[in-house]
Amino acid sequence: xxxxxxxxxxxxxxxxxxxxxxxxxxxxxxxxxxxxxxxxxxxxxxxxxxxxxxxxxxxxxxxxxxxxxxxxxxxxxxxxxxxxxxxxxxxxxxxxxxxxxxxxxxxxxxxxxxxxxxxxxxxxxxxxxxxxxxxxxxxxxxxxxxxxxxxxxxxxxxxxxxxxxxxxxxxxxxxx
Amino acid sequence: xxxxxxxxxxxxxxxxxxxxxxxxxxxxxxxxxxxxxxxxxxxxxxxxxxxxxxxxxxxxxxxxxxxxxxxxxxxxxxxxxxxxxxxxxxxxxxxxxxxxxxxxxxxxxxxxxxxxxxxxxxxxxxxxxxxxxxxxxxxxxxxxxxxxxxxxxxxxxxxxxxxxxxxxxxxxxxxx
DNA sequence: CTGTATCCTTAAAGATACTG
DNA sequence: CAGTATCTTTAAGGATACAG
Numbered sequence: 001x002x003x004x005x006x007x008x009x010x011x012x013x014x015x016x017x018x019x020x021x022x023x024x025x026x027x028x029x030x031x032x033x034x035x036x037x038x039x040x041x042x043x044x045x046x047x048x049x050x051x052x053x054x055x056x057x058x059x060x061x062x063x064x065x066x067x068x069x070x071x072x073x074x075x076x077x078x079x080x081x082x083x084x085x086x087x088x089x090x091x092x093x094x095x096x097x098x099x100x101x102x103x104x105x106x107x108x109x110x111x112x113x114x115x116x117x118x119x120x121x122x123x124x125x126x127x128x129x130x131x132x133x134x135x136x137x138x139x140x141x142x143x144x145x146x147x148x149x150x151x152x153x154x155x156x157x158x159x160x161x162x163x164x165x166x167x168x169x170x171x172x173x174x175x176x
Numbered sequence: 177x178x179x180x181x182x183x184x185x186x187x188x189x190x191x192x193x194x195x196x197x198x199x200x201x202x203x204x205x206x207x208x209x210x211x212x213x214x215x216x217x218x219x220x221x222x223x224x225x226x227x228x229x230x231x232x233x234x235x236x237x238x239x240x241x242x243x244x245x246x247x248x249x250x251x252x253x254x255x256x257x258x259x260x261x262x263x264x265x266x267x268x269x270x271x272x273x274x275x276x277x278x279x280x281x282x283x284x285x286x287x288x289x290x291x292x293x294x295x296x297x298x299x300x301x302x303x304x305x306x307x308x309x310x311x312x313x314x315x316x317x318x319x320x321x322x323x324x325x326x327x328x329x330x331x332x333x334x335x336x337x338x339x340x341x342x343x344x345x346x347x348x349x350x351x352x
Numbered sequence: 353c354t355g356t357a358t359c360c361t362t363a364a365a366g367a368t369a370c371t372g
Numbered sequence: 373c374a375g376t377a378t379c380t381t382t383a384a385g386g387a388t389a390c391a392g
Contacts, residue, residue, distance in 0.1 A: 018294050020283030021214050021276055027287065029207065031364085038197050041321050047374050057366045062375060083372070084374050089321075092286055097321045099282055100197055101311045102275040107196030110268055111203065118194050119326040123313040127327060130319070131312045135277045137299040138307055145217050145265075145273045150295040151303060207384085223354055233386045238355065259392065260354050 027071050028096065032056055032064050037093065038100055040074065045086040068093075102133050203247050204272065208232055208240050213269065214276055216250065221262040244269075278309050 017023060028034055032054065039053050051061055065087055068074040073093035077086040104121050120129050135143045193199060204210055208230065215229050227237055241263055244250040249269035253262040280297050296305050311319045 018292075019214070020280045020287060020293070020295075022211060022283075023287035024279040024283035025207075025210060029205070029210070031201075031205065034201060034205070035198060038195070051374090057368095058375070059367095059377080060365060063364095082373070094321055095285065096282060097324075098309050098311060099275065099278040101324070102278045102309070103200040104196045106272060106275055107198075107200035109271065111196060111199035116194075117196070117329055119196075120329050121311075122325055122327040122331075123317075123319060124323050124325040126313065126315075127331060128314050130324065131314055131316075133274050133278070133309045133311065135274060135297075135309065136307045137302065138304050139302075140307075141299075143299060143306070145270055147300050148273075148277070148306065149298055149300040151298040153293055153296050155298075155303060227354095233388095234355070235357080235387095236385060239384095258353070 024099075027073070028099075030064075032060065033068060034096075034100065034103070036061075036064055036068065037073065037089070037096055040087065040089050040093065041097065041100065045088060046084055047087075050087075098133060101130065105130070105132055200275075203249070204275075206240075208236065209244060210272075210276065210279070212237075212240055212244065213249065213265070213272055216263065216265050216269065217273065217276065221264060222260055223263075226263075274309060277306065281306075281308055 028037070035054055036050055039050055044050055044053060047061065047065070050065070051058060054061065065074065069076055069087070071092075072090055073096070074087045075090050077088060079086055101121060108117060108120065122129050135148055137143055137147075141147075204213070211230055212226055215226055220226055220229060223234075223237065223241070226241070227234060230237065241250065245252055245263070247268075248266055249272065250263045251266050253264060255262055277297060284293060284296065298305050311324055313319055313323075317323075
């Protein structure tokens with residue numbers, strides 16, 4: 001973090017900044033990209049599907065799809081028959097899933113009045129709502145914002161242990 | 177989900193849509209809001225701090241702060257002495273933390289070349305990197321995108337059990 | 353030092369027509 | 373149906389001057 005912001009150049013170029021959040025937003029932080037990606041997770045693949053679902057202008061959709069392909073979030077598969085393409089999520093694109101889930105969960109909690117909320121994100125197998133995603137330490141404590149810091153890369157254990165690799169959690173967790 | 181998109185009206189109004197992601201983005205999905213919120217998590221409180229850190233025009237910063245206050249993500253505390261305000265995160269604002277962490281983790285993994293990455297998000301107590309946040313079922317299985325579905329609200333258990341409330345996980349987890 | 357008000361520029365978004 | 377090419381609109385972003 002700490003601003004080595006480049007600035008200057010209509011609409012502020014955030015690439016080059018140390019902050020990973022800014023870098024992510026640079027790629028995926030505009031009006032439509034995340035919604036397109038959401039639709040891709042829903043299984044949409046063709047131009048027309050995105051277009052119908054999102055209702056945005058075709059030129060914009062076209063531009064966004066290109067941008068996402070350039071960023072290697074989507075890849076294109078030519079479709080011989082229909083002279084069309086299929087846009088499918090790459091692994092890099094698939095790894096955006098936690099961001100969408102986090103957005104969904106926040107919206108679910110804060111952006112609906114009374115009975116407006118019609119759907120919940122659920123485990124497809126058991127049909128139960130997901131756990132709320134929360135920042136968690138390697139030993140399984142849920143961390144409040146103030147318990148999370150940015151540390152110089154070398155000072156901290158870099159490996160992101162996957163949830164599988166940790167033993168059962170031991171300490172009392174901080175309450176959210 | 178499934179588009180009851182309202183549309184029409186320069187820059188497409190997403191409120192009113194069933195999709196919680198769209199609703200979240202409506203509030204927080206623009207160029208600057210999430211960066212302002214990031215700074216708020218960093219402890220920034222005053223106009224000038226945000227301004228210096230972000231380098232955006234003051235009128236825009238002003239507008240964004242207002243918008244975030246209206247959305248009850250920030251609250252304003254008048255500061256008698258300095259004739260200034262302090263902008264502090266409300267609980268609703270604090271609950272955006274998982275979104276920022278998810279963005280950070282994705283950016284960390286995908287938006288840096290070689291040695292560019294200088295900081296990692298770490299547990300302040302132990303100084304170790306956080307677990308990667310991943311969608312998880314109530315019994316602790318990490319879920320791949322295709323294992324997550326939107327279900328009608330009533331069909332799924334609505335409560336978001338907190339991580340504390342579940343027993344130790346039992347089944348082999350799906351590998352990411 | 354905090355912010356607001358004003359003006360100007362530009363690029364993002366929409367509409368529509370058009371090509372394969 | 374899938375996309376590209378133009379044209380127009382408009383609001384977001386920047387610069388700067390100004391007020392409490």
